[in-house]
Amino acid sequence: MIEMMLYTALVLFGVSIAIALFRIIFGPSLPDRVVALDMIGVHLISAIAIISLILGTKSFLEVILILGVLAFIGTIVFSKYIERGVVIERKRDL
Amino acid sequence: MNVSVIFEFIAALMILVGSIISVISALGIIRFPDVYTRSHAAAKSSTLAVLLTLSGTFLYFWASESLISVRLILGILFVFITAPVACHLIIRAAYRSNVKMSNLTIEDELKDVLRDKEQ
Numbered sequence: 001m002i003e004m005m006l007y008t009a010l011v012l013f014g015v016s017i018a019i020a021l022f023r024i025i026f027g028p029s030l031p032d033r034v035v036a037l038d039m040i041g042v043h044l045i046s047a048i049a050i051i052s053l054i055l056g057t058k059s060f061l062e063v064i065l066i067l068g069v070l071a072f073i074g075t076i077v078f079s080k081y082i083e084r085g086v087v088i089e090r091k092r093d094l
Numbered sequence: 095m096n097v098s099v100i101f102e103f104i105a106a107l108m109i110l111v112g113s114i115i116s117v118i119s120a121l122g123i124i125r126f127p128d129v130y131t132r133s134h135a136a137a138k139s140s141t142l143a144v145l146l147t148l149s150g151t152f153l154y155f156w157a158s159e160s161l162i163s164v165r166l167i168l169g170i171l172f173v174f175i176t177a178p179v180a181c182h183l184i185i186r187a188a189y190r191s192n193v194k195m196s197n198l199t200i201e202d203e204l205k206d207v208l209r210d211k212e213q
Contacts, residue, residue, distance in 0.1 A: 005106040009147070012113035016120035023123055023132075031129045031188035038180055039123060039136045043116055045173065046147035049166075050109060053154055058161065064148070064169040068176070075180040083187040 006054055013047045034078045041071030101157035105150040112146030115139055127196035129188050137181035144173050 020043070023036040045064050052060035081087050122135025148170045155161045195202065 002102055002106045005110045009109045009113035012117050016116045019120035019124050029129060029193050031184055031193055032132065034184050035129065035133055035136045036123060039140050042140050042144050042177055046144045049148055049151040053151055061163055061165045065165055068169055068172050072176040072180055075184055079183040079187040083190050
């Protein structure tokens, strides 16, 4: 019963990642794509949590933390690139 | 029926509810008309889905192996803090780089403050 529920949840997360992939491919603007990319990162975290439950190991729990940090920093960098046009500003005139 | 079996069932139920909420959030991201409403679907319900799933994982490990995983608590707190912040920043960048709203938008209150100052 519990195995069946876990596999169903994994399949549903795969479906939602596939739908977000559709938005990345056909998104009309760049922030659409970044929103969908952030959503894929967040859903991948929970898919990895379910995989670590199914395999019965504790070794994937570091992956959750590091993937969360990387998805957050990637979204921050993309938002700065969209707003300013560069990622690292070299000259600043204050 | 043992107590740990009941807690494992509750944890699996939380994970299943989280996955259903994630599918609803994906439907929102494909059906809404412009980027501002899509961010509504992508930030709130997606965060709720991930929090339910990670809490279910934490409860499952606690019930089955009597393990309190500090890394999982850190992951829950980090996702809970950073996912709305990231979505707010990307929508702020989208508004400042003049992404068009949909035709159904009634009012834009930031327009008087922001657009007139630039001109």
